[in-house]
Amino acid sequence: MGTPNFAVPILEELIKQNYKIKAVVTQPDKKVGRKQVLQETPVKKVALAHKLPVYQPVRLSRSEELDELINLHADLIVTAAYGQFLPTKFLNSVKIAAVNVHGSLLPKYRGGAPIQYSLLNGDARTGITIMEMVKEMDAGDIYAQKAIDILPEDTSGTLFEKLSLLGRDLLLETLPGIINKTIKKQAQDESKVVFSPNISKEQERITIDMTANEANNLIRALNPDPGAYLELAGKRFKVWKAEVAEDSTSLEPGSLVANDHRLAISFAQNTVLNLLEVQPAGKKRMDIKNFLNGQGGKLVPGEKIVD
Template sequence: MPHKCLFMGTPSLAVSTLKALLDSSHSVLGVVAQPDRPGGRGMKIQSPPTIQLAKKHGLPTFQPENLKDPLFLQTLRTMAPDVIVVAAYGKFIPQVILDLPPKGCINVHPSLLPKYRGAAPINWAIINNDSETGVTTMIVTPKMDAGPLLKQRKTPILPEDTTEILGNRLANIGAELLIETLDELSAGRLHPTPQDESQVILAPPLKKEDGHIDWKKSAPLIIKHIYGMTPWPGAFSFLAGREGVDKIRLKIYSAFRVSGASEVPKPREGTQAVGHKSSNTPGQILNLLPHGIEVASGQGAIILTEVQPEGKRRMDARDFLNGHPVTIGMRFE
């Protein structure tokens, strides 16, 4: 028998799950999301993407500041959902709500639990250079991401996956997995499995300062750092200029590894590459190329291809070089 569902989710990554639920045999009684917040370039008040979608479908919407608000709780009791579906809601859900639906609260979490419990599982899977990740459906409990597992699905992490790219793919996987989970629960074919606490790895929230690149790390790990920090909080470094010239804060969006001398292109006209030496200082600019900036790392070198100076637009490294007096030997810090 199809379930009567209440959906709790806020950002764009939750939209795929809500769409899949709306297209399924299960009914959606309403949508709960975070309150409207300022957003965009003009910082205008905006409704969450899930609320916008819910209104297009004529669904009741709720955006309480406090989930324990008595009127809100009474409304949920009156609606009497069989199950509450949670996808990136953004707050801990109190026990009084967890106890409400007879089939429990089901969370769609973008990692292979118990690995990467927490707010930033997609970022950390990329930053840590994992070869794969996935999505888990689980029963929500008071402890963060610690509830019994229902279903999981894996996906490889591709070389150029940023948090945004991988997040979109996981959102689509999660949407499919949720419907399978609900269908199998309806048929009585699914039984929760406790998580192995000995395998827990946490994925704490990222701060802006976490984006700062450590050039002493190896080239592959720096590239994964860049992609794991994109789009937020953003990987960055400071380019130390000549004496008397302020440092430039540079966001870095894309790069690739230089695996060997045979792969290094010819330098830009009028420049001379430093060359690959074990004595190169991590962060030192080794070469200015037609399509990027070659930088030494703790092991190997990388070529920066897309950057953004503070206060400026995002641009190709070539355009940055055309507008800034960068020279070989300068250092990123």
């Protein structure tokens, strides 16, 4: 059970290791882009390529598909970023265990956006948890965990790729022990639970009460999707890449510090952020040199340009 690219290596390796896949469950196809082209999920594409049965219920609970899946009486459910709750009667229908590959070191970051929150909060490390699925979200006992460092240049995109492969490898290491019941599960420490709900529209905006470091963390967390933005001269201005400048400024937050060889904006606590890759409203993504050669060159240093 999975939907995005994160889940693809996991499904592919299960197939490669000759696990018998009775069904693949993924979210419904979605219309994307300006032309609203109907697009299959990455997991569905892999399943169809291997001629596996695919289920795409809009809502798994109380669906006809759920009854069919329960009647398969599978040994295992393996879930990786599926995107829906699994009913208890489905979890209980398997002979061995329902297992989830989760992109954080639980109990930190239960919920739908653990990778984004690890960047948003400036964490030094993140990782993968292989856990037993229970009715409560991401609250099951832990089978195994593995951590990796978060690098300064990491974004959600790069962490998704790294954790996808880490999750694949850790799951395949762990599954034999789950099947023969030699792995001892560990209960999560409820006193250390942190939640990571899906990113809201309001969270996408970079505000001038942030420090440059906080703004940069948000930019990294929302790259490649959906992207963080500034309100620059009253228009939405996406920032895809930035860096915290070494210098400080006495200008009020939201002011243009420099627009010669760099585009530098002041933030809270006298901090400065250099914008490196941007996307003005109605334009394509561009590096800062191209922006400064165009409309960015008309901005006046010292003026407040961010609302």
